[in-house]
Amino acid sequence: MPFSKLDLSEKVLAAVKTAGYPNPTPIQEQAIPHVLARRDVLGIAQTGTGKTAAFVLPMLTMLEKGRARARMPRTLILEPTRELAAQVEESFDKYGKNHKLNVALIIGGVSFDDQDGKLMRGVDVLIATPGRLLDHSERGRLLMSGVELLVIDEADRMLDMGFIPDIERICKLVPFTRQTLFFTATMPPEIQRITEQFLHNPVKVEVSRPATTVAAILQQLVKTGREPHDKRDTLRRTIRAADNFKNAIIFCNRKREVAQLHRSLVRHGFNAVALHGDLDQSARTAALDSFRNGESKLLIASDVAARGLDIPDVSHVFNFDVPHHADDYVHRIGRTGRAGKTGTAYTIVGPGDGKAVAEIEKLIGQPIAWAEALAGAPDHAETQDEAREPRREGRGGTRNRHRGHRNESRAPREERFAPDRTPSPQPHSPQPAAQAQPPRREQRQPAPVARIEEARHRSPAAPAREPADHGGDHLPAFLLRPVRGKA
Ligand code: AMP
Secondary structure, eight states: OOGGGGTOOHHHHHHHHHHTOOSOOHHHHHHHHHHHTTOOEEEEOOTTSSHHHHHHHHHHHHHTSSOOBTTBOSEEEEOSSHHHHHHHHHHHHHHTTTSOOOEEEEOTTSOHHHHHHHHHHOOSEEEEOHHHHHHHHHTTOOOGGGOOEEEEOSHHHHHHTTOHHHHHHHHHHSOTTOEEEEEESOOOHHHHHHHHHHOSSOEEEESSOTTOOOTTEEEEEEEOOSSHHHHHHHHHHHHHHOTTOOOEEEEESSHHHHHHHHHHHHHTTOOEEEEOTTSOHHHHHHHHHHHHTTSOSEEEEEHHHHTTOOOTTOOEEEESSOOSSHHHHHHHHTTSSOTTOOEEEEEEEOTTOHHHHHHHHHHHTSOOEEEOOOOSOOOOOOOHHHHHSOOOSSSSOOTTTTGGGTTSOOOOOOGGGSTTOOOOOOSSOOOOHHHHSOOOSSOOOOOHHHHHHHHOOOOTTSOOOOOOTTSOOOOOOOOEEOOOOOO
16 A cells, blocks of 8 residues: 555655655554544554654644644653654654654753753654653643643553653643554553553554564574673674674673673774663763764664664674563564564573573574584683673672783784774685584474575675684684574
């Protein structure tokens, strides 16, 4: 169905044409008519499905009639993170370029007074994170009694972040008769309860089963040792060995790990930026911009910081930590394989992660294949500063363990990730490990994703690998071993 059949306004259709979208995505096709008919909508969709435009386009059409009054926004969009809120604002800029609407962003970490000034001038679309919104409301600087349409986006993430009480308060501050659009990727019981309480006879639009993984993503598990330095070593070697690498998001479970891993990768010469909740807004924006414009090839992030970010063309996702919640795995790997492209997601699995991996496999309904242990010498040469990092993650501490490597030459090994440098070709091209070793006896049917990998070709444009750490030129590659097992 073409966009022109969706009853969107001429201005919106012109903006969609400029954006170059040939047709609506399934969530857009299914949701837009109901939004325009003023129905409440419960949208179950992952990011990457075009769900933002599914509410922004009809909102723009509806907002063409009427005017904003001071301190009384006409519509309100709630987002769990500042980055997501900023991203939705960008969508209004993009699709609303033919409109003259006042769009305001009310997020933490930026000047309260500037935001107050905008509210005073009258706002058609208010995009907010819950905490800062309630601050303005409690100070009497914002009246929500004029809100005609409320969007609650990424509701399951709001739940994870403890925002549900705030959402309930906000829902009680906006008129009962408002229209509500509610988007979530999964439907845990608490979210179900909220939808029953705050949506009125909603139309349910579901574009893919909740918590299913995107078919175009190759998923693999990579075995590692128990200690943090083992994991960092495995990560570095996995990144270097990755096929068709362009850029990657690396997920950690905790903010502290994000910062620590970031420092480590930078010391090892990788061009990496970090995104976590302890950074101030300008640092977060700078990190994201640097990753988006290709200056930085690696973005290290926590789930909260990265949730829903629209970063097109991410070739790889690395789970440095196996996520505690299987749902998070689905969200993480959904950062790659977007818009019809293939992507690859590697999960580094230590001895204590078996249960979490089993939960993930249960949720996605398929086993994830193991990548063969990477060939080549272990890259345990941590920098002196790293050796000083607190070893709180693992038991027993490893402070002095690799002292022997410390004085080795620290020639830059990750040139492919360093800015403005062209990697030099390596004297020995990598042998796919699959050719080097026979498959194990206990073979099982590979997961569908593994079959995708079998069909993939090594790109001639794939970046050259660096020399191995210990003088070797033995370059690792993965062996896809369709064997199920746990670390
Ligand atoms: P979202 O799920 O909202 O994060 O959107 C994911 C990506 O899909 C964004 O980069 C959009 O620009 C893009 N997109 C949205 N609608 C369409 C469409 N109809 N056709 C192609 N791409 C789209």
